[in-house]
Amino acid sequence: MTAVTVRPMTPEEYAQWQTLLAEEYAAEQVAAGRWPQEGSVQRARDETAKLLPQGLATERMLILRGVDAEGVPVGRAWVSLDHPRGAPGVAFLYDIEVVETKRGQGFGRALLAAVEDATRRAGAAALELNVFGSNAVAIGLYGSAGYDVVTQQMRKAL
Numbered sequence: 001m002t003a004v005t006v007r008p009m010t011p012e013e014y015a016q017w018q019t020l021l022a023e024e025y026a027a028e029q030v031a032a033g034r035w036p037q038e039g040s041v042q043r044a045r046d047e048t049a050k051l052l053p054q055g056l057a058t059e060r061m062l063i064l065r066g067v068d069a070e071g072v073p074v075g076r077a078w079v080s081l082d083h084p085r086g087a088p089g090v091a092f093l094y095d096i097e098v099v100e101t102k103r104g105q106g107f108g109r110a111l112l113a114a115v116e117d118a119t120r121r122a123g124a125a126a127l128e129l130n131v132f133g134s135n136a137v138a139i140g141l142y143g144s145a146g147y148d149v150v151t152q153q154m155r156k157a158l
Contacts, residue, residue, distance in 0.1 A: 002106035006064040066111040074102045075111040091124035
């Protein structure tokens with residue numbers, strides 16, 4: 001198995017991540033039909049700022065960088081140790097992504113395992129996440145890693 005460990009993001013990595021996160025989250029929301037394109041990136045920035053009011057120093061947040069055995073960054077993750085809907089003992093994975101050039105090499109599974117371990121060590125008994133229905137690769141990864149569907153939202157275009 002590919003080896004990945006996690007460490008806290010640096011301030012420089014955090015600044016870059018905030019830009020990428022806003023662009024990617026906005027694009028997902030627009031593609032899902034939840035938000036209009038206009039203003040979507042700013043809306044994503046605003047939502048993130050509410051969740052991370054002190055940035056990297058926000059309490060009860062794990063803002064992590066995944067690195068390979070040589071210390072080369074291969075991905076990132078953001079976990080809240082407090083579930084957004086208050087589920088006791090359940091952490092919430094807001095973001096996880098493998099660097100594009102590292103995909104398809106086992107880094108996703110290894111990063112997920114490292115994030116789960118860090119979350120467990122931080123005191124959580126379970127980890128929950130949302131995944132867009134169009135993301136078949138992620139759905140397959142989570143299912144094979146032991147995640148169960150606990151809620152499901154469905155839509156039909158009319």
